[in-house]
Amino acid sequence: MAYITPVSGGAQPVFATDVRNPVAAGSTAVGQPVNLAGPKLDFYRVVANVSLAAQQDVNEYVSNCIQGIQRTSTVAMYQVDTVGGVGVISFGIYPTGAFGDSTANPPTTTDTTIFLAAANVTYTGVQLDTCQSLGFKLAAS
Numbered sequence: 280m281a282y283i284t285p286v287s288g289g290a291q292p293v294f295a296t297d298v299r300n301p302v303a304a305g306s307t308a309v310g311q312p313v314n315l316a317g318p319k320l321d322f323y324r325v326v327a328n329v330s331l332a333a334q335q336d337v338n339e340y341v342s343n344c345i346q347g348i349q350r351t352s353t354v355a356m357y358q359v360d361t362v363g364g365v366g367v368i369s370f371g372i373y374p375t376g377a378f379g380d381s382t383a384n385p386p387t388t389t390d391t392t393i394f395l396a397a398a399n400v401t402y403t404g405v406q407l408d409t410c411q412s413l414g415f416k417l418a419a420s
Contacts, residue, residue: 318373322412323369323370323412324412325368326409327407328408329365330366331361331405332361334366343400345357348370352373352374352377354372366405370398395410398410
């Protein structure tokens with residue numbers, strides 16, 4: 280009976296989508312990250328001065344914030360919520376370090392002041408007051 284030797288499968292490593300050579304030929308380094316959902320992200324959480332429930336349509340505050348952020352990076356995901364009467368937006372952005380401060384001592388990879396300045400677009404009656412880099416954390420938590 281004919282037999283075709285499989286070239287992948289079995290004990291072969293899984294795809295590592297965030298590296299140039301996605302399949303390591305049996306010699307994957309220990310601790311090599313594998314993210315099947317996409318590339319590594321930086322996460323930021325911003326708090327507005329008012330509720331953003333009515334500001335989520337096209338050309339309103341939330342979409343303008345996303346456009347402001349995307350001048351420097353790509354917004355991979357975001358969530359808008361209202362906590363205590365004020366709007367909270369959580370962002371996952373790519374590439375990591377896009378809002379880092381290379382002039383700081385020591386250099387930072389996530390600078391909340393730089394991110395807040397990019398996201399805080401001019402809009403009547405609405406502004407972002409604070410920003411945190413918490414890692415992955417949903418807006419309401």
